[in-house]
Amino acid sequence: MQADDAIAELAQRTRIVLVRTSHPGNIGAAARAMKTMGLERLYLVAPLHYPHPDATARATWADDVLERARVCATLEEAIADCTFVVGASARQRTLPWPLYDARGAAERVAAANEETAVVFGPEQSGLDNLELERCAALLQIPANAAYGSLNLAAAVQIVAYELRMAARSGAQSPETPLATAAELEYFYSHLQRVMEAADFLDPGNPKHLMRRMRRLFNRARLDQNELNILRGLLAAYDKPRPPR
């Protein structure tokens, strides 16, 4: 898939949901932020003032996104047909929800093929706990601990940017799906067997090297081709070899 196609595909199934937004200017600026990154589907849940000239002014040339925005009475209505809902959260939450940073959430959205909503709460208070419980995961934008209060449209801009970056980089290996978690586990146990057979693991601390290897290959996000090559290498180690 070409990068542009990957972004268009993601845009088709990914909506931005703004809940109880106070300032209509932020709605317009969010529409503009979305459009600059190729996103188009904006949902507004019970906006305080909308439509409003401030929204139109700040949208500039993204007025088409604004005009097609769907206004809903409740969050439930806005996310009814979604299979993945992620809620933006500025604060540490005690909810035991999966927590992604913006990049990780975007990679998760780009990798799946799901109807997805990214939900942003009101400017002052953020999403309330009932709303967060509608989300399958939380998203946090890494920010200054002393002042992490991003403007709403700025937060939408970063998330939309990361979605575009993730779709683009996902498109770079078109034919090759990523290795699944189960396949990776199989690879890690094979790797561990080879390391043990080679007297390479420290028996006093066997997990240390494996942890480093896991961190390395998790970071690299192996695709199936790459995994097959690495497994072939491990298998070659197991084979009897001609004498040297």
Add this chain to the structure above:
Amino acid sequence: MQADDAIAELAQRTRIVLVRTSHPGNIGAAARAMKTMGLERLYLVAPLHYPHPDATARATWADDVLERARVCATLEEAIADCTFVVGASARQRTLPWPLYDARGAAERVAAANEETAVVFGPEQSGLDNLELERCAALLQIPANAAYGSLNLAAAVQIVAYELRMAARSGAQSPETPLATAAELEYFYSHLQRVMEAADFLDPGNPKHLMRRMRRLFNRARLDQNELNILRGLLAAYDKPRPPR
């Protein structure tokens, strides 16, 4: 180095320069965007209206960044003591300058230890050619080809965010420098020898597998520890083994 220290170090030597900004609200919003990501040093070159209540209002709690902003008459003055100057550019330019995307530019800034300026032009026209010629490199934010016009403060937000992400990820492997290009070449030739000895390379197309392996490990950006473990594994393959 801890992540927070890495960000503070980067913030100390990195300034954001806004040139001939038309709307004072954008100056305030840019100050807020900077502060949310831990940046503090704002330079304003010949702003059209400044100081201005719109700037103060949009800065919200980043008024300290705004108050300490340095107003300069010319770009030369604002970047006089910088050793790396990168100019944001929305359009394709014919200048034969090094071109980074936002992420690449941030990685470049984080990796070096230089007094750095990231320069943003006026909202409508961007930096002019004389101003771009003062820059050592250009920065482009990947955006919708049909509508790539980010709001100025939104562009500052993305660049500040990528600077924070780059400083943080540079800090994640504190004691362990990245493998050098020469070390990687040595590793790749060792890997190729092992693959050949294991009859694993296709003699008709020997470079194909190696190209995939290079792409994988370049993407992962190996540190020295990881490289040592992988080289240990290859060395174990070379060693004579007990009969099975």
